Amino acid sequence: MKESLRTSRYPNRTLEDKELIYNILDEALFCTVAYADSQVAHQIPTGFCRLGDEVFIHGSVKSHFITKLLESDEVSLSVMLFDALVLAPTAFNHSVNYRSVVLYSKAREVRDEAQKARVLSAYTDKYIPGRMCDLPQPTSEELGVTTVLALSIDKSLAKMRSGGVGVDTSKSNVWSGIVPFQTGYGAPEVDHGNSQVETPHYLNQLITRNT
Structure with missing residues (x-):
């Protein structure tokens, strides 16, 4: 495992399976991107899409956030999918079932206009599949005022919990089990x-x- 991604708690839940990472990123609707500026931590929630081994975000060319991401040596992106509550016979053993991804990357600006258009079309179709068939392609003016950043998935891992309570509930008179979450x-x-x-x-x- 990459040293900077090593987890100290429940390392058995940590996976570097690329297909699993792809699936989690594709299902997640929003992410949080974090960076440090003058030893102060900042994080911003935003939408994103994945194409191949890169995750893409975008913003205004005047965005302070986008500018700082480009200036940073490395930024971190994370997503989490909440699957279920796990109710145990004690509050201490309560948990949640989840799937998550954390990645670290140097932000790369996408400058090629054709690639920017592909990314932004994929971004729209991620949230509303088929929508771009109804819409005109972004104009050169629209692309010119939009910055698209790419983050590599090479330095990433998934962490997840699934299954039941995991402790003996036979002597408890408190309801225990999982409560699936849907939206x-x-x-x-x-x-x-x-x-x-x-x-x-x-x-x-x-x-x-x-x-």
């Missing part, structure tokens, strides 16, 4: 100025997949 989208609410446009099929599919 999903509600019914689309059309903008009043767009009421004549039929709800696209990809939105109906998005809702169906999340119910």
Whole structure:
């Protein structure tokens, strides 16, 4: 295991399986990106997408956050998927089932306009698959005011917990077990100025997949 990624608690839950890392990153909707500036820690929650072995975030060319990420020798990105509550017979042994990824990377600015357009299209389609079929491609002006950063997945690991309580519950009269967590989208609410446009099929599919 890469020394800087070594975990001190529950190391058996730590995995460097790249496919697992891909799957967690692709399912997660938001991440937190952290960096240090003059020995002060900063972190920002944001959206992201993955293409190959890189994670991409974006922001305004005037963003102080984006500028500081580019100036940093290394930044850290993390995501967590919450799967279930784990209720044990004692508060001490309560836990959660989860899947998470942490990565460290030097931020790289994507300067090629065609690649920027591909990344931003993939970003949109991550959240609403099929949406870019309805939309025009980003203009040169839009790309010019947007900075896209790439973070390598090479220095990353996954950590997860699954399964049940893990302690003997046979002598307890307190309910113990897991409570799965679910979340999903509600019914689309059309903008009043767009009421004549039929709800696209990809939105109906998005809702169906999340119910």
